[in-house]
Each structure stands twice: as structure tokens, then as C-alpha cells.
Amino acid sequence: MVESKKRVGLFVTCLVDLIRPSVGFAAAKLIEDAGFMVEVPRQTCCGQPAFNSGDRATARALAEQVIAAFEGFDYVVAPSGSCGGQLKIHYPELFRDDPDWLARADAFAAKTYELVSFLVDVAGVTHVDATFEGTATYHDACSGLRELGVRVQPRRLLGTVQGLTMKEMADSEVCCGFGGTFATKYPDISATIVAKKAANVVATGADMVIAGDLGCLMNMAGKLSRDGKTIEVRHVAEVLAGMSDLPAIGAPPRERTP
Amino acid sequence: MSAVVTSPAFKANAKAALADTELQKALALVEVNFIVRRRAAADQLPEFEALRDEARDIKDHALAHLDLYLEEYEKRVVAHGGHVHFAVDAEEARRIVLDVCRRLGAKTVTKGKTMIGEEIGINSFLEANGVVPIETDLGEYLIQLRGELPSHIIAPAVHLTKAQVAADFRRCHADLPRDRDLTEPTTLAAEARTVLRQKFLAADVGITGANFLIAETGSSVIVTNEGNGDLTQTLPKAHIVLASIDKVVPTLEDLSQLLRVLARSATGQEASVYTTVSTGPRRADDPDGPNEYHVVILDNGRSNMLGGQFRDILRCIRCGACMNHCPVYSAVGGHAYGWVYPGPMGAVMTPALVGIDKTGHLPNASTFCGRCEEVCPVRIPLPKMLRHWREREFERRLSPATVRAGLRFWAFFARHPRLYGLATLVFARSLAWFGRRRGRFRFLPFARGWTRHRDFPAPMGSTFQAQWRSRRRSS
Amino acid sequence: MSGRDTVMASIRRGLGVSGREAPRRQAVESRIAGHPSGLRPARGQLPPKERLELFVTMVERSAATVARVGALDDVPAAVAEFLRRHNLPMRAQRGADASLAAMPWAAETTLAIDAGPPDPASLAAVSRAMAGITETGTLVLASGPDNPTSLNFLPDNHVVVVTAADVAGDFDAVWARLREKYGESLPRAVNLVTGPSRTADIEQTLVIGAHGPRRLHVVVVGEAE
Numbered sequence: 001m002v003e004s005k006k007r008v009g010l011f012v013t014c015l016v017d018l019i020r021p022s023v024g025f026a027a028a029k030l031i032e033d034a035g036f037m038v039e040v041p042r043q044t045c046c047g048q049p050a051f052n053s054g055d056r057a058t059a060r061a062l063a064e065q066v067i068a069a070f071e072g073f074d075y076v077v078a079p080s081g082s083c084g085g086q087l088k089i090h091y092p093e094l095f096r097d098d099p100d101w102l103a104r105a106d107a108f109a110a111k112t113y114e115l116v117s118f119l120v121d122v123a124g125v126t127h128v129d130a131t132f133e134g135t136a137t138y139h140d141a142c143s144g145l146r147e148l149g150v151r152v153q154p155r156r157l158l159g160t161v162q163g164l165t166m167k168e169m170a171d172s173e174v175c176c177g178f179g180g181t182f183a184t185k186y187p188d189i190s191a192t193i194v195a196k197k198a199a200n201v202v203a204t205g206a207d208m209v210i211a212g213d214l215g216c217l218m219n220m221a222g223k224l225s226r227d228g229k230t231i232e233v234r235h236v237a238e239v240l241a242g243m244s245d246l247p248a249i250g251a252p253p254r255e256r257t258p
Numbered sequence: 259m260s261a262v263v264t265s266p267a268f269k270a271n272a273k274a275a276l277a278d279t280e281l282q283k284a285l286a287l288v289e290v291n292f293i294v295r296r297r298a299a300a301d302q303l304p305e306f307e308a309l310r311d312e313a314r315d316i317k318d319h320a321l322a323h324l325d326l327y328l329e330e331y332e333k334r335v336v337a338h339g340g341h342v343h344f345a346v347d348a349e350e351a352r353r354i355v356l357d358v359c360r361r362l363g364a365k366t367v368t369k370g371k372t373m374i375g376e377e378i379g380i381n382s383f384l385e386a387n388g389v390v391p392i393e394t395d396l397g398e399y400l401i402q403l404r405g406e407l408p409s410h411i412i413a414p415a416v417h418l419t420k421a422q423v424a425a426d427f428r429r430c431h432a433d434l435p436r437d438r439d440l441t442e443p444t445t446l447a448a449e450a451r452t453v454l455r456q457k458f459l460a461a462d463v464g465i466t467g468a469n470f471l472i473a474e475t476g477s478s479v480i481v482t483n484e485g486n487g488d489l490t491q492t493l494p495k496a497h498i499v500l501a502s503i504d505k506v507v508p509t510l511e512d513l514s515q516l517l518r519v520l521a522r523s524a525t526g527q528e529a530s531v532y533t534t535v536s537t538g539p540r541r542a543d544d545p546d547g548p549n550e551y552h553v554v555i556l557d558n559g560r561s562n563m564l565g566g567q568f569r570d571i572l573r574c575i576r577c578g579a580c581m582n583h584c585p586v587y588s589a590v591g592g593h594a595y596g597w598v599y600p601g602p603m604g605a606v607m608t609p610a611l612v613g614i615d616k617t618g619h620l621p622n623a624s625t626f627c628g629r630c631e632e633v634c635p636v637r638i639p640l641p642k643m644l645r646h647w648r649e650r651e652f653e654r655r656l657s658p659a660t661v662r663a664g665l666r667f668w669a670f671f672a673r674h675p676r677l678y679g680l681a682t683l684v685f686a687r688s689l690a691w692f693g694r695r696r697g698r699f700r701f702l703p704f705a706r707g708w709t710r711h712r713d714f715p716a717p718m719g720s721t722f723q724a725q726w727r728s729r730r731r732s733s
Numbered sequence: 734m735s736g737r738d739t740v741m742a743s744i745r746r747g748l749g750v751s752g753r754e755a756p757r758r759q760a761v762e763s764r765i766a767g768h769p770s771g772l773r774p775a776r777g778q779l780p781p782k783e784r785l786e787l788f789v790t791m792v793e794r795s796a797a798t799v800a801r802v803g804a805l806d807d808v809p810a811a812v813a814e815f816l817r818r819h820n821l822p823m824r825a826q827r828g829a830d831a832s833l834a835a836m837p838w839a840a841e842t843t844l845a846i847d848a849g850p851p852d853p854a855s856l857a858a859v860s861r862a863m864a865g866i867t868e869t870g871t872l873v874l875a876s877g878p879d880n881p882t883s884l885n886f887l888p889d890n891h892v893v894v895v896t897a898a899d900v901a902g903d904f905d906a907v908w909a910r911l912r913e914k915y916g917e918s919l920p921r922a923v924n925l926v927t928g929p930s931r932t933a934d935i936e937q938t939l940v941i942g943a944h945g946p947r948r949l950h951v952v953v954v955g956e957a958e
Contacts, residue, residue: 485945
């Protein structure tokens, strides 16, 4: 039976790898629960920092590395719309002038998905086995929303989390101000943008804000905690996988243990 | 003498803008008003998305045949008794305008809104040459009183509050009674109307921009709400149209499609109040209209963009939707961009027209959120073009040395997965150890900018890959 | 080289063309000669009766006011009524338009109608639109002695007469009428007017009456056939 399962290569993303491994485990659990076999080939970064910094050569070298490591899988899944967009939308752009690699990049892109859209659109998942007592609001991270069309899928699955009430914030589709290297190159502007986002989150009165990209989550979590807000910040994978008992992003490790 | 470029000081400009409470108040209104109205207008027209595709295709077609459409256009303007002047650069364009003014002995010139006028710095040039230019679009008039550049391409004074406007009127309008009520936009607009009405009637030459030039008919088209552009071009002896090469479209039917997306994208109106199709000077039996009709068609570097990666930006119809929806524009306003065109379209245009060496910040100051492309009526891939500018900068080694060094350092590890695994493991573990009590950092020496405004969440401990492999090994 | 030649040469260099390519020339010529319409919004393609109703709705939505009258002869009364309603001087200006001239202005004893070139002091003008555009509630005014352009912009109050038969569905239908009426040569100005003048340049607060008319009153004559 195990043999017949489709193999999913989990592209965990460098931020999750480094900062928040629980997102990776949550993603693996969700994919496995949906009936797939998960593998994690050795990986570094999708190359987006280089791509967005104008360093096409490095971006391309990393794209080749990722494609080579993952093209043997039936699917490639990333718990991030931003990295997912890089793999699915921008990789083929990098090989416009190289027919051989373009074919490989296109084939790779065709089987690559952002996690939640993979669960809903490909795996046909309709509900999850998870509980969270409280209210949450969902932030639409930009790349997932606009490059990959991730909007209804997370809301649909979050709607099946027991005890969880979803409440929309104003401007949920507006950027949080992270923007990868933008946040470090223009920290003051980034901070102004995230302040608006944080205000919209706070205005909902929700206990938790959820999104599908760790970069945005760290940005929002950092702003909310600096302002003394106690709203929890979590990745959608963690909530859907029933891992909400872990400390929230940026929260002290032992706060929630009784 | 073109508009001064302060783009190199983008960071300082932005910092000042963020600290300017009046500006922040004004910018908050942009976000609410324009965005909501555009959405409502788009929702009311079921064909809106399809019309955007057609608008894009029309501009693409026009650009692909630009030389020929310009020839057709020119031919028909001349047939109607008008004059077409091609200008290679700003200097040539200014000289053409001044020559017309001089020949007619013009003392004052009224002006409708023209971004090309801003681009070539026509006002200061005319002034230096003894011709008084008077802006008549209310927003342009307000910034002329202040000696500023527009901060938005369709709402030039969007950065001002009514209190600032009232103060400017009291300063500049000599005959203004002290007790005149100037507390509300209505009374302020009425005051401007009264003052400018006299200027319209006295002007010798009227200068307007052009939203479109129509090859089929030899017409220039302006789209306005106030009526100032029409008074500007109807009452004086001569009408000078300032346009650029990318404004020409084939036919009136093509104009239909562009009008259908323009106003809705710009202000959320079904149609702007006045769309005026002007063809040549006054006819023999016309009781009004200018005796001379001149069209200045400016290149100023645009033709160089036709063959490269930035051609698509020439589709731009100047609706302003990209800036209205831009989180960076909404934070810092238009002046921070440091030249005539702000926001995402400006961040693509400005490097092309004044050089990437001076404007490197503009394409970098974007989160790539993609909202600009999402709303662009002619579907310009703005983020992609911003990225292309970053590539140019990188190729020409214009990006900061620290950024390049950091990128090289990171890329080395990223290209060596085993080494990367080790390095990140050490990094994650030590950072986690330091942050183990609070779960976040209030200060990180290598992320000062970040931690100045927000905390940095601490890593949980070991990296995901290290944990995954040890778990798989033990299972 | 003249500026023109330099610009043209640079454009052709950018496009990688000589300008003599027959297929390109053909494409441009046939586009201009054929002036094909693109997608035309459904709201502009209604049957006459619904079209007229929508036109009136759209005009009102543009912050203009509408009066419906049965015949051209009823226009002077509608103009007088408009002026009275707004406490305006009973005086208006018009161009040489024959249909306006033929109206029974004398029957409105309190109303003075002046024909002739526009006077900057006029407070009200009456124009005849060559067409209406249903899709946006727009009036189409062609310049010339019949309806001088400055009447559309100088007076504070503008009354525009449009007959039901002249109300077209959309922009494209109006372009067809322009070609039919004027051939190759458009009038000096074709003004498409949608509502009274306005500005939102101060704090984006809408103010009606910027530089052009504060009031736009549309008199729709007759019924749809």
C-alpha cells in the first residue's frame, strides 16, 4: 500500500528551517494525513533573495539546485506563498533563454504548490482534525494571494477547526510591509506599513492572527509584541495540524505550559 | 532646467515624510477614497476585466506600430491647420513652447494639468524668460503657490490638508478679505475659481497635456473633471499640447476602450466629467477656440525603451491606480520619490528617463506585493520591471557594497547544502539559546533596522532539516 | 537632422523596423480605415426604451439634473423652470443652432434668451447636444457657431437639450455618427460632458463647480421609438 502513495517533496523554506521548524512538521503531517508520502531532500533556499536583488546568476544557480533535488517527486509543496511563487512562477522566467532548462523548470513548476492550495485543490482535503478555542483573523500574504491565487483555500480549512471562529480584518489583502530584503533595506517604511497591518489585526479583537508565510508572520509578530499586544501569531499549517499548543511566533517558550 | 531630481535622497525624503503628520493625515485619505471607489466602479461594469485586456492590446499594437501611427497622426493635424513639433529632449520641447509664446508676444500662459510639462520643467523656464505660467488645475495651482512638484499624477496636491491650502491662499491672494471663510474645500475651491477665472480670460496661450492622440483623426484628447483644461485651450490665441510619443492610439474606437478603463481606475468615476477631443485650430466660422494649435511630441528617452525590457511601461495611461494601491506610496507619499512620476509607475519610468545611477532606490523601495499590477488598467507587469531595474543595478555594480557582500556570503552557503546545513544549525541553536527566555529579541546587532521598530522572533532551536533527519533516523 | 527625424529614427531603431515594411503599413492603414470596435459593454446595447431610461439614470448619477419634455417647443418652459427653481436671473445665452432658434422663446415672457458669442458674464447657457451616451450618461457637444464651446464652460449653469432619438448606446455609436456627419474632419472640439464640473483636489472632498458649470441640467426631448 505504502508503495502506491504519491511522493511529495517538502520544500520547507529557509525561514522555516531556521526559525520555526514546527511549521515544517505541521506541513508534513498535513500532507501525510492527506494520503501522501513526505520526503525532505537536502535543501537551502529557493533563491528569491538573489532574484529580487537583481542577481540572476545566483538565482538561476539555486533554481537549478532546487529543480535537480526535487524533480523526481510527484509533487513539490512549500508552506509559503512567497517561496511557492518563486518556484512555480519565477523559475520558468529564469530559464527563458535556455530551452533544456526551461522544459525542466516548466515541468517542475507544474507540480509545485503552496501547501494549503495543494491540500484543497490537489489533495481534495475538505476538513482538518484540529481544535483551537478562540477567534482568529487571516492575513493574505501577497505572493500567495496574487501569484498563486491562495485566498479561499485557507479560509475553507480554517473553518473546519473546532472551536475556532474566523473574523476578517480590514484590508486583509494589503501587504504587511515585510517584502523580504525590503524590511532590512527600508526598515522605517516597512515599520510604517506593518503598523497599519497590526492596527487592523488588533481592531478585530481576535486572539490570533494567521498567515501562510513565515516572513510576514515574523514581521507582524515582531510589531505586535513590540507594541505589547498579546495576540498570538501562527502559521496556518500549525493551526490546521492542531499544533496550536506550541508557543506562538515570538512568544516566550514556557508561557503556555501550565 | 528640468525638474530637480532628489531621488538619490529617497531614504531621507522618506524619513521626513514619515515624520510629517499633516502628510500622513492626507495620505490616509488616498488609501480609503481611491481604492474603494475604483473597486465599486469596476464591480459595476461586468466587462471591466476584459476591457483591461483590450486596453493593453491596443497600447501594445500602437507601440509596435508607433512610427507609422505618429506619421498618420501628424499628417492629419497638419491637414487641419495645426502644427506638430517633435522634440528629442526636454530642452528642445521647452524651446518650441517658448518660440510660440514669443512669436505671439505672450505675457501669461494658462496651463491645464500636464505631466510632460512637469517633466520638462516648463514653468520655471517660461518664468525665466519673462512669460508667466499659471496652473489652472486646482491641485496644480495649489502646488504652484508652494513651489512644489506634484505628489500624485492625477491628484497633484493630495499631500496637502485644507488648513495648509487656506494658509497658502491668505499668503498669496492679495485681495483676499481677512474675514473670508476658508475652512472648507467648497469655500477654498470657490476662492480659486474666482481668482483663476480672470487668468483664463487674460491668457495669451493655453498649454494642456494630452491623455491620448488619435491617429485616425489627428486629435488630442484631454480628460478632466474641473473644466480648467477646456477653458485653457478654448479662450487664448494659441493652444499648445504637450504630449509624448507613447500617447498615440489608432482610432476613436480604441479611445472608447481606454476611456472605459481610465476613469474607473483613476477616480472610480464611470467617466470623467470632461473628455475633449480637439482637432486643429479654430475654423473659419467658429466663434471661439484658439487661432493656433500646436502639438509638441516629446521623446526624452522613451524611444530607447521600445527595444528593451521596459517597453511595457509605455502602455501607461497615467491613471494613478498603481500609486493609490501601493503600500510604500501610501506610507511616504509622492515627493519622496524625488522626481515627477511617483509610485510604482514612477519607480519604473524615472530610472529610464533620468538614469538608474541616480534613482537606484526607487525600484528597490518595493515589497513586490503585486497590488499595482493587479489594478493596472493596461496590465503593466510593474513588479517584474522593478526587478529588471534591480538587475541592471546589480550588473553595473550600483547596489551598495554591503548588500553585494552579504549576498555573496549568503549565496556561497546556499550553493553548498551540507555546509549550509551545518552553518544554519549552529546559527539557529545559538540564536535560540540567546532568545530562550523571551522568545524574541528587542535588539539584534545584524538587524538593527528591523529591531528598531519591532521584535525579532527567536528560532525554536535546531533547524527543521536537522530535526527531521534525526527523527527519521531514530524511527 | 531635425528633431522629427531623430525621434523617428530612434523609434524605428527601438522597434527594429525601417518603416517601409508592407505588412506593418497595411496593418495601420486597415486599422484606421476599418476602425474596428472592441468589446462593447452590454449596458450600451439596450433596446431604445430601456436605453433612454438608463441614460436618464446615468445622467442623474453624474450629479446632473434631468427634465423630460414632449417636444422641442417645450424646451423654453423647461429652461425657465430651471432658472426659477435656482433663483437665477431669467436670462440665458445660446448659439446659432437652428433648432434652438426655432423654439418659442417669446412664449416665456419673463425669460430673455441671447444669441451670439458667449459673454464671460453670462450666468446660464443653453446648448443642443448632438448625442447622448447611455453607457456613461454623457452628452456630446460639437463646437461651431451653432453651439460655441465656451458656452459649455464659462457660464455657471448649463442647460443641454438632447432629443431621445439622439441618445446613443455607447461611445462607439457616437463615433459612427460623427463620421457620418463630419466625414474625415471632426469639428474643432468634441466635448463629452458627464455631469457638472467638479474637483476633489482638496482632501479628496468632492466639490461640485470647479472651473466649469456648477449645475448641468439636461432636457431630454421626446420618447424612445
